[in-house]
Amino acid sequence: MLDETYSKLLVKSGAKLALIVLDGLGDIATREQGYLTPLEAARTPHLDMLSSDSAQGRMIPVAPGITPGSGPGHLALFGYDPLEFQVGRGVIEALGLGVTLGGGDVAVRGNFCSLDANGLVTDRRAGRIPTERCEALCAILTDKIKQIGDIKITIQAGKEHRFVVVFRGEGLEGPLTDTDPGREGQPIATAEPADPKSAEQKKTAKVVADFYRLALPLLKSQHPANGFLLRGIAHQPRIPTIEERYGLKAAAIAVYPMYKGLSQLVGMKKVEGPQTIAEQFQKYLELYDDYDFFFIHYKYTDKAGEDGNFDAKVKAIEDFDAALPILLQKKPEVIAITGDHSTPCAVKGHSWHPQPVLLHSPISGWDKLDRFTETGSNLGSLGIFEAKYLMRLMQANGRMFAKFGA
Amino acid sequence: MLDETYSKLLVKSGAKLALIVLDGLGDIATREQGYLTPLEAARTPHLDMLSSDSAQGRMIPVAPGITPGSGPGHLALFGYDPLEFQVGRGVIEALGLGVTLGGGDVAVRGNFCSLDANGLVTDRRAGRIPTERCEALCAILTDKIKQIGDIKITIQAGKEHRFVVVFRGEGLEGPLTDTDPGREGQPIATAEPADPKSAEQKKTAKVVADFYRLALPLLKSQHPANGFLLRGIAHQPRIPTIEERYGLKAAAIAVYPMYKGLSQLVGMKKVEGPQTIAEQFQKYLELYDDYDFFFIHYKYTDKAGEDGNFDAKVKAIEDFDAALPILLQKKPEVIAITGDHSTPCAVKGHSWHPQPVLLHSPISGWDKLDRFTETGSNLGSLGIFEAKYLMRLMQANGRMFAKFGA
Numbered sequence: 044m045l046d047e048t049y050s051k052l053l054v055k056s057g058a059k060l061a062l063i064v065l066d067g068l069g070d071i072a073t074r075e076q077g078y079l080t081p082l083e084a085a086r087t088p089h090l091d092m093l094s095s096d097s098a099q100g101r102m103i104p105v106a107p108g109i110t111p112g113s114g115p116g117h118l119a120l121f122g123y124d125p126l127e128f129q130v131g132r133g134v135i136e137a138l139g140l141g142v143t144l145g146g147g148d149v150a151v152r153g154n155f156c157s158l159d160a161n162g163l164v165t166d167r168r169a170g171r172i173p174t175e176r177c178e179a180l181c182a183i184l185t186d187k188i189k190q191i192g193d194i195k196i197t198i199q200a201g202k203e204h205r206f207v208v209v210f211r212g213e214g215l216e217g218p219l220t221d222t223d224p225g226r227e228g229q230p231i232a233t234a235e236p237a238d239p240k241s242a243e244q245k246k247t248a249k250v251v252a253d254f255y256r257l258a259l260p261l262l263k264s265q266h267p268a269n270g271f272l273l274r275g276i277a278h279q280p281r282i283p284t285i286e287e288r289y290g291l292k293a294a295a296i297a298v299y300p301m302y303k304g305l306s307q308l309v310g311m312k313k314v315e316g317p318q319t320i321a322e323q324f325q326k327y328l329e330l331y332d333d334y335d336f337f338f339i340h341y342k343y344t345d346k347a348g349e350d351g352n353f354d355a356k357v358k359a360i361e362d363f364d365a366a367l368p369i370l371l372q373k374k375p376e377v378i379a380i381t382g383d384h385s386t387p388c389a390v391k392g393h394s395w396h397p398q399p400v401l402l403h404s405p406i407s408g409w410d411k412l413d414r415f416t417e418t419g420s421n422l423g424s425l426g427i428f429e430a431k432y433l434m435r436l437m438q439a440n441g442r443m444f445a446k447f448g449a
Numbered sequence: 450m451l452d453e454t455y456s457k458l459l460v461k462s463g464a465k466l467a468l469i470v471l472d473g474l475g476d477i478a479t480r481e482q483g484y485l486t487p488l489e490a491a492r493t494p495h496l497d498m499l500s501s502d503s504a505q506g507r508m509i510p511v512a513p514g515i516t517p518g519s520g521p522g523h524l525a526l527f528g529y530d531p532l533e534f535q536v537g538r539g540v541i542e543a544l545g546l547g548v549t550l551g552g553g554d555v556a557v558r559g560n561f562c563s564l565d566a567n568g569l570v571t572d573r574r575a576g577r578i579p580t581e582r583c584e585a586l587c588a589i590l591t592d593k594i595k596q597i598g599d600i601k602i603t604i605q606a607g608k609e610h611r612f613v614v615v616f617r618g619e620g621l622e623g624p625l626t627d628t629d630p631g632r633e634g635q636p637i638a639t640a641e642p643a644d645p646k647s648a649e650q651k652k653t654a655k656v657v658a659d660f661y662r663l664a665l666p667l668l669k670s671q672h673p674a675n676g677f678l679l680r681g682i683a684h685q686p687r688i689p690t691i692e693e694r695y696g697l698k699a700a701a702i703a704v705y706p707m708y709k710g711l712s713q714l715v716g717m718k719k720v721e722g723p724q725t726i727a728e729q730f731q732k733y734l735e736l737y738d739d740y741d742f743f744f745i746h747y748k749y750t751d752k753a754g755e756d757g758n759f760d761a762k763v764k765a766i767e768d769f770d771a772a773l774p775i776l777l778q779k780k781p782e783v784i785a786i787t788g789d790h791s792t793p794c795a796v797k798g799h800s801w802h803p804q805p806v807l808l809h810s811p812i813s814g815w816d817k818l819d820r821f822t823e824t825g826s827n828l829g830s831l832g833i834f835e836a837k838y839l840m841r842l843m844q845a846n847g848r849m850f851a852k853f854g855a
Contacts, residue, residue: 070814071812071813071814071815072814072815072816072817073811073812073814073815074502078815078817080814101830101832105853106451106454106455106838106841107834107838107841107842107845108455108838108841108842108844108845108850109454109455109458109841109845109850109853110845110850110851110852110853111852111853111854112852112853112854112855113854113855114854114855115853115854116854125853125854126450126451126454129854130854130855132854132855135854135855136855387812387814389811389812390812392852393852394812394845395842395845395850396814396830397830397832417814417830418816418817418830421816421828421829421830421832422828426832426833427831427832427833427834
């Protein structure tokens with residue numbers, strides 16, 4: 044409903060928007076950290092400068108207390124309600140392995156497993172075979188199984204025993220039940236349609252059965268990886284693109300496959316090349332005239348948080364800050380700097396703690412905050428709000444909405 | 450929908466949660482009070498200490514501007530949407546009188562009244578007979594009317610002319626119309642089903658009519674209390690228990706019947722015995738191993754607020770603070786300290802003003818606030834949020850949710 048209202052109010056303004064995501068940026072002040080967050084401890088002269096002309100606030104990624112994965116975290120930042128637009132685990136896994144996915148594709152998580160002479164599962168993880176072995180097995184399968192009927196098959200090796208299969212073609216639909224029996228001593232289960240009346244799910248089940256029929260013989264001599272189990276057999280529902288929703292041509296300047304993939308799901312152009320944040324900002328300068336919306340993703344704050352490494356997180360923030368002036372050489376009308384969620388060092392993982400956000404535009408106003416920190420952003424004019432609204436605030440700051448009502 | 454999402458993410462962590470409610474805690478700073486709230490004026494060394502390691506915020510009990518009664522105030526604190534899960538007035542009245550209620554029970558508010566020879570109501574409150582008289586009349590009714598068909602009857606005297614009747618048995622349902630005609634000079638009205646097609650409501654109406662048929666003759670010689678009026682004839686819908694919703698074994702350490710009753714409605718174990726907050730905390734220590742969730746209710750802040758007695762409210766807070774170290778002898782993983790609503794001294798009653806909340810856990814973070822006050826909590830990282838989410842934040846701080854999405 045609200046999305047419709049926003050759509051009706053859309054106007055072209057020609058403003059450029061930059062959404063800059065320091066992954067897992069948010070943190071908490073604990074005794075062990077001298078009651079400072081990494082943002083508070085870091086030396087950030089350029090962020091400080093920007094803060095002196097920006098609005099601030101904090102964002103709830105999904106809902107109070109809910110810790111998001113990268114999928115919902117980013118969909119919310121892109122302005123999509125993460126409870127409405129869900130991305131399957133197989134899809135996320137595939138995106139993380141660099142597989143390009145589109146709406147309707149069925150992406151499935153696979154495990155190599157060990158089977159005995161009777162076809163019973165003796166090890167659901169095939170003794171955690173080395174990654175190189177997994178790659179070799181996936182190459183064998185890829186070589187022999189490229190298509191089943193009108194359905195294209197893509198197989199991509201992951202870490203150890205893990206891989207991803209993507210089924211692409213008309214009329215596929217999930218969910219199907221897992222073929223993983225859940226415990227050893229059982230045979231591989233059959234993938235059954237969740238809705239037995241769905242012709243699409245039946246077609247998908249048949250393709251999966253055919254895939255097993257073709258693939259198992261190829262693995263016969265590959266003990267301990269002479270079988271495989273499939274989980275999360277679901278299609279990726281089509282998500283309206285950024286261009287459809289906001290009328291904006293969008294480019295994703297990310298380094299890691301997962302974030303390139305997530306941005307492709309919403310129709311962003313994937314930009315290849317840059318490896319460092321300085322190179323990413325440089326790329327932004329080059330592409331400035333070609334796009335309206337830039338998603339720039341920086342991974343290292345999250346990595347440090349996951350490791351519980353406070354100093355590394357401080358360093359990641361300082362490295363980011365040092366590169367920031369490159370972006371400012373051609374300042375877009377609207378800059379948002381935030382995280383997709385918090386990854387507090389004390390938690391060593393994603394968390395629900397609202398992430399701080401800085402919103403800068405000629406009409407963002409200033410909240411009398413001289414720095415960009417969690418504690419400071421608590422006092423900002425944006426308040427604490429759901430992350431899905433950030434995009435709307437960016438649009439508003441870019442003067443992209445007409446007045447509602449007279 | 451969101452509740453379902455929370456349910457799906459539930460994981461066992463073994464953490465202990467303590468929800469400590471200073472009833473009516475929130476207040477406002479007025480000129481008459483030297484612009485201090487009782488929390489600001491009170492000496493609270495232990496709350497101060499806890500504040501230096503906690504997150505803070507303010508909570509909207511129901512919705513902006515809505516003043517809650519104790520029922521919705523507490524249901525929200527227990528994590529139930531108070532607009533979705535409503536508790537009837539008769540139920541609240543019955544709970545306040547110490548009557549144990551379960552889902553499906555029909556609890557009704559009664560007034561003794563005066564009838565003339567023609568059966569017309571001459572005084573809807575029976576001249577506000579003394580409480581002892583009311584108790585004597587209820588004893589007469591209880592003695593003679595224990596059951597109607599398969600329906601058990603419980604009658605409990607209240608203050609002056611007030612009492613409560615509970616109808617318990619299969620197939621009862623409200624609402625029925627009141628038998629109170631609303632003004633003198635009218636006969637006692639008949640309780641009619643709100644939905645004439647409901648067999649359950651018809652059964653309930655018949656039971657009420659039978660109750661009148663049996664009870665009125667017993668009161669014939671008891672003028673001025675020779676009749677009675679019934680209002681709010683409704684059943685208590687079953688509410689999923691704390692254990693069903695959160696997988697937590699819950700104990701209620703409350704002194705007043707109303708709060709014991711409210712916590713029983715959501716399946717908490719009612720703990721009897723303690724009379725002072727020190728004894729309540731002591732009881733918590735004793736029960737530490739037996740429960741996952743502790744609701745500890747402290748009444749005296751609300752009482753002082755209702756009386757408009759600023760000094761008494763300050764004293765109630767200081768008494769609470771003095772006992773707090775007992776709880777901290779076995780610190781639960783998560784502590785929330787708050788009110789169920791505000792009862793500002795200047796209002797002399799419940800109010801809608803958001804109540805301050807302090808949330809303490811190893812991963813709550815610190816908001817750089819040295820005290821726990823209304824003004825301070827405005828600056829906290831929890832922001833201003835609906836009280837029904839407090840439970841979700843407590844669960845998150847207890848690491849009771851898996852990640853949402855991948």
